[in-house]
Amino acid sequence: MDIVSQVLEKAAQDERLRTTEVQKHLEVEIDEGSLLAVDYNSFDTEKIKTNREDYFKQLTRDNVQLLINRIWELPTKRVDEAVVATLPKPRFVLPRTHRLPKPKPLTKWQQFAKEKGIKSNRKRKSKVTWDEQLQKWIPNYGYKRTQAESEKNWLVEVSDHADPTLDHLSLKTTAKQEKRSKNELQRLRNLAKAKNVKVPRVGIPSSDYYQDTRQIATAVTVARSSTASVGKFQNRLPKEKDAKNIKEMVPGSKKNKQPMFKPGEEVKRNLGFVDKILSKRPAISIVSNPSESQNRQTDDESPRPKKRSKISKKGGKKPKGGKGKRDMHTKVGGRKRRQKN
């Protein structure tokens, strides 16, 4: 008994060996689930000043003791020679270390479907499908898929009118490849859209840039000739023509070539032009007496004929605009003006 009392005495003296009892001014808040103890008591400022390290060590030890005490109040069980307490669910809400993940941006199709209210009842596809022909499960994609495909497609079905000289097996594969690359393009476009990256447009330009089909035609014509070889090796669609309005300005475009003439044909054409022009000209009204000689000498010094025209012409008067006897039908070069009717 002496030994026990000795030990207890020693323990009382030794600060490190303390009882499980801890006295606190304010009760320590303990969450067993997350093994958390929160001490709201204020620090002893004097002890901090004198012996800071020891004070904190002591304080921590006391709080941990309280936590341990509480843990041992929980139901325990024995697992392999060790006593284990089962912790309840944590009550304390820990803040997240990472930010909340953003919702995944919708693909173009998903957005379209959402706008239009299209609900696809497509179920999740399984990774493998049963193939009747091969009598086994083959993967829909990925590993061993092409192997199964080649096993399956040892023969290609072709219509009666198909060209027998073509390699239909390779045609089929290229068609598939094209489909795949198109899908890849769409995937990348969706990616760019989600990341808000501007991608240069391909195909038909949008109406933001070109309001008119004629403008598009103009743009196409200009674009075609914008190569180093002024569009000489650029392919054309069947029946595709250059835009008319800029044809003459575009280098390398086929200009309206003058037709080659057979000998004598040019003369005939020119005579035709003359005939046309002469027929257009208004007949000149002959004022004088036709019985007189054509070339009559006018004697300006001689007295004037008595019959004077009433319209006396004043020399030196400025002609007024719009009163000239301009023939509106004769075509002249230069800017075309609107004719008043």
Next chain:
Amino acid sequence: MKRLSEERTKLVFEKLTKYIGGNLKLLIDRPDGTYCFREQKEKVYYVSEKILSLASTVAPENLISFGTCFGRFTKSGKFKMHITALHYLAPYAQYKIWLKPSAEQQFLYGHHVAKSGLGRITENTAQYQGVVVFSMNDLPLGFGVAAKSTADCKHADPISTICFHQADIGEYIRSEDTLI
């Protein structure tokens, strides 16, 4: 050298018919050989096939002139006659004006023809008709546009303009460097 395009041919012919009317056909369809209109550096030339084939051997950048220059196309697309065309206009002219010897010099200096200088005028000349100007001894001096019809000429003042000057043979000296 190029053949004239359809539009340009029409422009040239319209201008020529103002002076020689239907006689233009005689210029186009000649019995002494085929003559044609060709374009080179905006200038219009009237050449025989023979000369044309010879001229085609000269590189276009070195070719200054061939045949007879009838005129040129202005930057605004109009056709302007040159005095060099007079050689072909004078014999076929339908409307003529004869100048008194005193008025000849005035006209050859590039002035309009006043009533006082008018010797003779073709009957029934309409206003703004293209006319060829001759001296009294039938030497072609140039061409212009009638400012007044023949009837109006009789009553006009001596100082009033009868014919607007367009080209005269004085240009051969005055604008020697530009005229080819």
